[in-house]
Amino acid sequence: MNELPIIVVSPLIAGFLAWLLRVRGIREIIGVAGSLVPLALLIKLYPSLGGRLEFTINVAGFKLGLMLSHLTWVFSMIAAVVGFTAILGMVSTARDNWEWLFALMSLTGVLGVFMAYDLVTFFISWEVMTFASFMMVLRYNRHASLKYFILSIVGAYAMLIAIGLIYAKTGTLTFPEVSAIFSQDAMTKMMGGPGLFTKTETMLIYGLFLLAFGVKAGMFPLHVWAPDAYSETNQSYTAMFSGVLSKAGVYGFILLYILMYGKLIVEFGHFRSAPTFGYIIAFLGGLTIIVGGILAALQEDIRKLFAYSSISQIGYILVGLGVGTALSIEAAIYHAISHALFKGLFFLIVATLIYRTGKTEFKDFGGLAEKMPYTFAMAFIAILSLAGIPPLVGFTSKWLIFEAVIHENLPILGGMVFFGSAIGFVYLIRFTYAVWFGQRPSDIENTKDAPLPLAIAMGILGALNVIFGVAPGLVAQELNKIFGKTIIAGNIWELDLGFGRYNGLLLTIWMTIGLLIAAIIYFMGARVRRVPVTDTYQSGNPVTMEYNLTIRRNFFLPLKEAMAFWLRISFDKLYHDIWQSIEDFAETARNYIYNGNVQAYAWYLAIILIILAAMGV
Amino acid sequence: MLEAFLKALLIILYATFVGFMFMGIIRKVTARIHRRIGPPIYQPIIDTIKFFSKKENITHGVIYDFGIIFALGATILALMFIPLGGVSILRAYGDLILITFLLEIPMLGIMFAAMSSGNPYAGIGAQRALLTLLAIQVPLGFAIVALAEYYGTFSTYEIVMAQQIHGWSIFHLPLLLAAIAYDIVLQAMFGKEPFDIMIAPGEISLGPMVEFGGKHMGILQIQHAIGLFAETLFFSNIFLGGAVVMTFASPILNTLATLVILLIKQLAVLLIAIFISTIFPRFTIDQAARFYWKWPTIIAALGAILASL
Numbered sequence: 001m002n003e004l005p006i007i008v009v010s011p012l013i014a015g016f017l018a019w020l021l022r023v024r025g026i027r028e029i030i031g032v033a034g035s036l037v038p039l040a041l042l043i044k045l046y047p048s049l050g051g052r053l054e055f056t057i058n059v060a061g062f063k064l065g066l067m068l069s070h071l072t073w074v075f076s077m078i079a080a081v082v083g084f085t086a087i088l089g090m091v092s093t094a095r096d097n098w099e100w101l102f103a104l105m106s107l108t109g110v111l112g113v114f115m116a117y118d119l120v121t122f123f124i125s126w127e128v129m130t131f132a133s134f135m136m137v138l139r140y141n142r143h144a145s146l147k148y149f150i151l152s153i154v155g156a157y158a159m160l161i162a163i164g165l166i167y168a169k170t171g172t173l174t175f176p177e178v179s180a181i182f183s184q185d186a187m188t189k190m191m192g193g194p195g196l197f198t199k200t201e202t203m204l205i206y207g208l209f210l211l212a213f214g215v216k217a218g219m220f221p222l223h224v225w226a227p228d229a230y231s232e233t234n235q236s237y238t239a240m241f242s243g244v245l246s247k248a249g250v251y252g253f254i255l256l257y258i259l260m261y262g263k264l265i266v267e268f269g270h271f272r273s274a275p276t277f278g279y280i281i282a283f284l285g286g287l288t289i290i291v292g293g294i295l296a297a298l299q300e301d302i303r304k305l306f307a308y309s310s311i312s313q314i315g316y317i318l319v320g321l322g323v324g325t326a327l328s329i330e331a332a333i334y335h336a337i338s339h340a341l342f343k344g345l346f347f348l349i350v351a352t353l354i355y356r357t358g359k360t361e362f363k364d365f366g367g368l369a370e371k372m373p374y375t376f377a378m379a380f381i382a383i384l385s386l387a388g389i390p391p392l393v394g395f396t397s398k399w400l401i402f403e404a405v406i407h408e409n410l411p412i413l414g415g416m417v418f419f420g421s422a423i424g425f426v427y428l429i430r431f432t433y434a435v436w437f438g439q440r441p442s443d444i445e446n447t448k449d450a451p452l453p454l455a456i457a458m459g460i461l462g463a464l465n466v467i468f469g470v471a472p473g474l475v476a477q478e479l480n481k482i483f484g485k486t487i488i489a490g491n492i493w494e495l496d497l498g499f500g501r502y503n504g505l506l507l508t509i510w511m512t513i514g515l516l517i518a519a520i521i522y523f524m525g526a527r528v529r530r531v532p533v534t535d536t537y538q539s540g541n542p543v544t545m546e547y548n549l550t551i552r553r554n555f556f557l558p559l560k561e562a563m564a565f566w567l568r569i570s571f572d573k574l575y576h577d578i579w580q581s582i583e584d585f586a587e588t589a590r591n592y593i594y595n596g597n598v599q600a601y602a603w604y605l606a607i608i609l610i611i612l613a614a615m616g617v
Numbered sequence: 618m619l620e621a622f623l624k625a626l627l628i629i630l631y632a633t634f635v636g637f638m639f640m641g642i643i644r645k646v647t648a649r650i651h652r653r654i655g656p657p658i659y660q661p662i663i664d665t666i667k668f669f670s671k672k673e674n675i676t677h678g679v680i681y682d683f684g685i686i687f688a689l690g691a692t693i694l695a696l697m698f699i700p701l702g703g704v705s706i707l708r709a710y711g712d713l714i715l716i717t718f719l720l721e722i723p724m725l726g727i728m729f730a731a732m733s734s735g736n737p738y739a740g741i742g743a744q745r746a747l748l749t750l751l752a753i754q755v756p757l758g759f760a761i762v763a764l765a766e767y768y769g770t771f772s773t774y775e776i777v778m779a780q781q782i783h784g785w786s787i788f789h790l791p792l793l794l795a796a797i798a799y800d801i802v803l804q805a806m807f808g809k810e811p812f813d814i815m816i817a818p819g820e821i822s823l824g825p826m827v828e829f830g831g832k833h834m835g836i837l838q839i840q841h842a843i844g845l846f847a848e849t850l851f852f853s854n855i856f857l858g859g860a861v862v863m864t865f866a867s868p869i870l871n872t873l874a875t876l877v878i879l880l881i882k883q884l885a886v887l888l889i890a891i892f893i894s895t896i897f898p899r900f901t902i903d904q905a906a907r908f909y910w911k912w913p914t915i916i917a918a919l920g921a922i923l924a925s926l
Contacts, residue, residue: 272925369680369733389722390715402714406765411921414765415914418758419751425721426747429728433743437680438735500712500771507694510707513622514693517629518686518836525669525832528676533735535675537827551740558748558903 003041004055004066007076008111008125010037011083015104019097028091031100035087038111039080042073049073049481054117064124065117065174070481071333075114075251078337081464082243082344083107085457089236089348092451093355098139103237106132106245113248118174119163122255126216126248127156133245137233144228150579151225155215162208169196179259186262195263202260202267206277209256217249218311219281219318220288221571226311227295231303231360235351236454238303242310243344250314250336253281253321257329273408275324282322282405286416288315293423294563297430297556301361302353305427306346309386312420313339319417320401323408326487327497330479331400337475338393338468342385345461349379352450352458353435359444362430363552367440367533371447376436378458383432385465387425391508392469396495400488403500430555438550439533470504625697625706629843632696635880636842637661639849642884643891650895661838668835675830677734684730685833688723689840695719696847700774702860702875711773713761716851720806723840724750730833731825742824745902746815752909753805753812756798759917763795764855767924773851777859785858794920796856798913800889805905806848809894814902846883853882 014034018027045053045068053068068076087103094100109132112125130152137145167173170181181196189195197205211222218226226246230238256264261275268276292312299305317339320332352375353368354360369376385394398421406414450458468475473492480486490496493505534543543549554560560567641658648655676682698716700708724746731739767789768776776786786792805812816824829837853859860878862871900908 367735370678387725388718389725390718395718399712399714399718403771406762406771407769409766409925411759411762411766411918411925414762414921415755415759415918418761419755421718422751422754425725426751429725429732429743429747432729433732433740437732438740499769500714501710502712502715503710506707506710510625510697511690511694513625514697515686515690517693518689521689521836521839522682522686522832525835526672526674528674528682531675531677533677536734536736537738537822538736539822549735549737551737551744555740555744556748558744558906559751562903562906 002053002055003045004053004068004115005057007038007041008066008108008115010034010108011104011111012108015101015108018104019101022097027097027100031087031104032084032091034104035080035084035107038076038107039084042076042080046073056117062120063118063174064121066112066115066121067117068115070478071254072114074333074337074478074482075247076111078247078340079107079110079114079244082340082461083110083240085344085348085460086236086240086243088457088460089239089351089454090234091453093234093236093351093454095139095234099136099234099237102132102135103234103240106136107240108132110244110248114251116175119166119178120173123156123160123163126159129245129248130156130216133229133241136237136241137229140234141228141232144225144232147575148225148229151215151222151575155212155222158208159212162205162212165201165205165208169201175255175258182260182263186266189263189266197263199267202263206256206260206264209252210281213249213252213256214284215249216252217246217314217318218288218292219249219284219314220291220311223288223292223311224572224575227304227307230307230310231301235303235347235354236457238307239344239347239351239457242307242347243340246310246314247336247340250317250321250332253318254329254333257321257324272410274322274410278322278324279410280322282319282410282413285315285318285320285322286413286420288312288318289416289420290315290423293420293427294559294566296427297423298560298567299427300363300553302350302365302431302435303360305431306343306350309346309424309427310339310343312424313343313386316398316401316417316420319405319413323405323410323413325404325408326483328401328404328408330476330483330487331397331404333479333482334400334475335397338385338397338465341461341465341468342382342392342394345378345382345458345465346386348454348458348461349375349382352454355451355454356447356449357444362434362555364441365435365444366438366550366552367436368444368447369436371440371444372449374455375450375458378462379432379436381462381465383428385469387428388421390469391504391511393465393472393475394469396469396472396475396502396504399502400495400497403497407497407499426556426559434550434552434555439545439548442545470508472502472504621706624704628696628701628704628706629693631876632843632846633839635883636839636844636846637665639845639883639887640838640842642887646888646891647895650892661842665835665838668830668838669832671831674832676833677828680733681730682833684726684728684733685829685836685840686726687729688726689836689843691719691722691726692840692843692847695722696843696850698773699847699851700777700854700859701850702862702872702879704872704875708774709772713765713771713773713776713855716773717757717761720844720848720851721750723844727825727837727840731828734828736828738822738827739825741821742815742817742827745817745821746825748902748906749805749812749815752906753802755910756913756917757802759914759921760795760799760802763791763917763921763924766921767792773854777854777861780858781861786856791920791923792856794916794923798917798920799852799856800886801913802909803848803852803886804890804893805909807845807890807894809890811894811897811900812905813894813899814905817899820899845887849883849886850879852886853879857882857886 018031056065109129116122134149185196264277271279296308385392388395388398476488494503640661698711862874
């Protein structure tokens with residue numbers, strides 16, 4: 001018996017126990033312990049990663065397997081760390097044992113996805129994850145949850161068809177064997193022989209996988225479920241939902257590379273320096289960045305803003321993956337890590353805000369920085385990290401993606417990622433302005449700072465954001481091991497790509513020096529006197545608290561107007577229309593076929609008999 | 618270590634002084650174009666000294682002070698990475714992307730401070746500043762992409778060295794297009810008409826700056842001076858060949874010659890900006906967004922595509 005199944009199953013068991021024991025206090029302890037076990041075991045297994053860490057079991061005629069390599073360890077660690085902090089946050093925000101069960105179940109699902117050794121385990125874990133996250137949303141909003149569920153199911157069964165196709169041709173389901181068969185097939189094809197898979201079949205499998213993983217990752221135009229599902233649930237859970245569960249889609253794309261890379265290149269060739277199939281992913285990723293970013297800027301609800309922001313950041317990861325060089329994939333995984341860290345932090349902040357104030361819309365907030373200094377400090381770290389301000393981890397990973405993409409001579413993608421970094425700035429400042437600064441509405445005058453469990457969870461993620469930013473090599477060297485060779489050179493402080501260098505420590509030191517100089521100049525001036533918010537310039541007029549001085553609604557109206565044409569095109573509406581016509585069709589079918597007329601049913605029987613007679617039965 | 622620190626201090630002092638002179642030149646040249654005499658060239662220095670000698674300053678909270686300090690600190694940090702001939706401190710790490718990001722950070726600090734004051738003019742100014750930032754990012758991005766693709770490196774210093782051999786960037790067609798786009802972007806980065814929408818004097822009472830007075834405004838003046846210096850220096854380095862003079866035997870003479878050449882190039886960049894700014898009225902913010910997403914983007918994207926072929 002080894003540790004791998006314990007890692008995967010322990011959250012589920014803990015969730016089940018927490019669900020059974022409805023005792024407040026005990027269920028929290030069990031839940032947190034259940035999410036701590038995978039983290040502890042993954043750290044314990046780290047030294048033995050080089051060897052074979054596998055676990056197989058025969059169930060219902062299938063060999064189910066788990067394994068731990070460098071790649072899966074990195075992803076599992078993302079899941080374990082962010083999952084642990086999210087569960088910690090739930091100690092404050094969870095409403096009943098239902099949430100404990102399904103939150104922990106989805107952690108099991110996602111760990112299973114990352115550690116799966118074969119397509120069956122992968123698919124089962126994928127479904128566990130989808131189901132558990134659906135149940136989490138269901139309690140809050142039925143419409144949002146059904147939208148999420150149906151899109152996920154479409155994706156999941158697309159994947160099932162693809163798996164079926166692969167199994168029908170190859171007769172195996174474990175990753176190494178499938179991968180070996182595909183690369184052998186690619187080799188045969190290159191020699192001019194008849195391949196095992198035809199071009200159409202390869203394209204079909206690729207398309208189905210693209211649909212399956214695209215839905216989970218929130219890729220444009222399959223992103224419509226994310227804003228609703230991310231916002232209509234427990235926000236502590238969303239830290240995991242957006243931080244980790246969306247990474248399952250990303251991991252799926254990596255899996256696509258592992259299984260079919262050579263075959264897909266042989267069949268579809270290259271577009272400039274990127275493989276064509278990768279360029280499609282990257283281009284959709286670029287659109288995801290832009291669409292997610294612009295929509296994030298136009299939201300009036302904090303949860304929605306961060307949901308779209310999450311979509312936008314996933315776009316970066318897809319761009320990195322799509323370009324398809326070792327460096328760009330490493331950059332994408334790096335961004336997956338940093339996205340999990342800062343977006344997990346953001347949703348915990350949102351959870352704190354909602355827990356303390358009970359409000360979600362920008363129009364109800366303002367001036368909270370003085371009332372919640374700790375949460376604001378954490379928000380400050382998260383803002384700097386997401387906006388890509390050195391020396392935080394968000395900058396490092398974005399910088400790697402920029403360099404990796406531009407170095408491959410892909411100018412259009414380069415322009416897209418540049419736009420994404422600016423739009424990130426834009427929507428974060430909107431969040432900062434409306435929530436933390438300005439006038440404070442009188443009904444949130446007595447807001448307290450974050451509760452302890454949330455504060456600890458935020459502290460962990462905040463510290464990791466800073467540490468990985470100042471010492472970017474810690475992550476980079478770990479990622480190098482995935483490929484087994486040095487792709488990003490340098491030491492723990494420095495990244496060296498050959499055509500660009502970045503040193504987190506030196507940058508931090510000089511930033512500190514710069515801030516010191518600025519502070520010295522500041523303190524040379526005369527003393528400052530503190531004035532209230534209403535003691536301000538209002539074209540020379542006196543103002544009182546009755547005036548609303550802070551712009552809280554429609555902050556980016558000019559952007560909305562400049563984009564009016566594009567905003568009319570909505571995929572959300574399109575899917576709604578499609579779904580509506582399916583429902584109409586079902587109604588029509590019911591009216592005509594099940595019409596309640598006995599003679600009609602007799603006629604159906606007669607028609608079937610005629611058909612059978614015509615077939616000569 | 619101490620030597621590096623002294624060198625950094627010298628660079629900062631030089632940049633601040635030259636930056637203030639640039640601000641004076643802007644006022645002087647603008648005045649001459651309007652057939653006025655204008656203030657003396659050292660006027661901005663006097664202004665700044667006056668700001669610091671106010672007897673009382675106001676604050677709206679910790680972020681109000683910290684934002685200002687952050688803006689100046691980040692500007693100093695950006696300056697350290699841009700090669701100043703052979704002198705600069707961190708030029709080995711002077712990465713194109715890093716410097717582009719670093720030049721944007723001061724804006725974040727200013728906006729944090731401005732927004733924490735709770736003034737509605739500051740809010741509207743921040744909104745305009747952000748949309749300007751969003752608008753210029755597209756052509757700016759393409760221009761940087763064009764440079765990186767043409768030279769195959771992201772190191773600013775290596776780009777300067779490559780220009781010593783192959784001639785200035787603007788003499789190659791793809792990079793000329795990038796340079797044109799970047800120059801239009803510079804107008805907004807400097808905060809000059811027709812893209813001074815974020816400050817917009819006369820329209821929204823200085824926007825983000827509306828609440829600052831005394832030493833806060835003084836620090837912003839210093840920040841603006843260093844920012845002007847850094848932005849012109851970056852443009853001269855990547856498009857106008859920078860300068861690395863090695864003709865003299867004495868290293869001091871070489872350094873001085875380098876600085877003089879760079880200064881001339883920086884002045885050229887600045888003068889173009891002034892000439893444009895004095896004869897064009899201000900755009901509205903949506904006009905600016907549409908403008909930047911049209912012509913400069915097309916020009917820069919063309920440059921980037923040509924450079925990648």
